[in-house]
Each structure stands twice: as structure tokens, then as C-alpha cells.
């Protein structure tokens with residue numbers, strides 16, 4: 315499915331009634347994981363700004379030990395500090411990377427802004443080397459803009 319076709323489905327999930335925010339976030343993870351072949355792990359992390367840590371929220375894919383990540387650590391932790399998208403075409407080329415599984419070859423993390431504050435991020439792992447393009451970044455920014463309306 316194309317990103318343009320996925321956008322209205324994301325909007326439908328966000329605006330669905332009688333579901334909690336976490337159920338919506340999980341449904342978005344499921345949609346993206348099922349619809350994009352190279353999205354093999356899809357999840358949200360949320361920031362605790364006092365503790366300077368990220369906390370795993372709803373996700374789809376292999377279970378991870380990394381449910382709490384300090385700001386600055388790994389790709390996720392760096393995005394918590396930089397406020398910028400981070401595309402990693404090949405995780406083996408990264409020094410500051412937290413490996414979840416040897417099957418993961420690449421990763422993209424896009425920050426989630428609410429009222430200009432970076433409150434978390436969407437994190438996607440792929441089993442393929444270098445699959446992410448600017449189209450993925452624009453799409454994931456769109457997803458996060460929709461998700462931001464839930465906060």
C-alpha cells in the first residue's frame with residue numbers, strides 16, 4: 315500500500331471512537347507493520363523530561379529489553395536530544411546504537427512534537443539495509459502530526 319493510501323487509514327484510527335489512546339497507537343503500529351514490507355518493528359517511545367529517559371509505549375514486533383532508554387543513548391536517545399529525524403541506513407556503521415536483535419539492519423526515528431515540545435518518537439526497525447527514503451520521513455512526520463492531536 316502507498317503512503318498516500320495509508321494516510322486516511324491513520325486518520326481513521328486517530329479519530330475512532332471508544333478506543334483509548336494506547337489502543338490507537340497500537341493500531342497505527344499494526345497498520346504500518348502490516349502495510350509496509352520493510353517496517354519490521356514499529357513502536358512509540360515517550361519522554362520523561364525530568365528523568366531524561368524514554369519509555370517504550372505501544373509497539374508491534376519482537377519483544378525488546380530496551381523499555382527505558384536514557385536521553386543521548388542509542389538512536390532513540392539521540393533523537394530525544396537533537397529533535398531531528400534520524401535515518402540509519404546500516405546500523406552496523408553506528409557507534410551509538412542499541413541493538414535489539416541481530417536481524418535489524420536499519421532504523422528510522424522521527425520525533426513527535428506536541429505544542430513544539432518533543433514528547434517522544436516513532437521508531438521503525440527494518441531487516442533490510444538502506445530501505446528508507448525521504449518519502450518515509452514525510453509519511454512518518456504526517457503520522458506523528460496526527461498522533462500529536464491525541465495529546
Ligand code: SME
Pocket residue numbers: 355378380383387388389390391410411412413414421437439
Ligand atoms: N535501536 C534503538 C533501540 C530501540 S529498538 O530499536 C526497539 C536505538 O539505538 O535507540
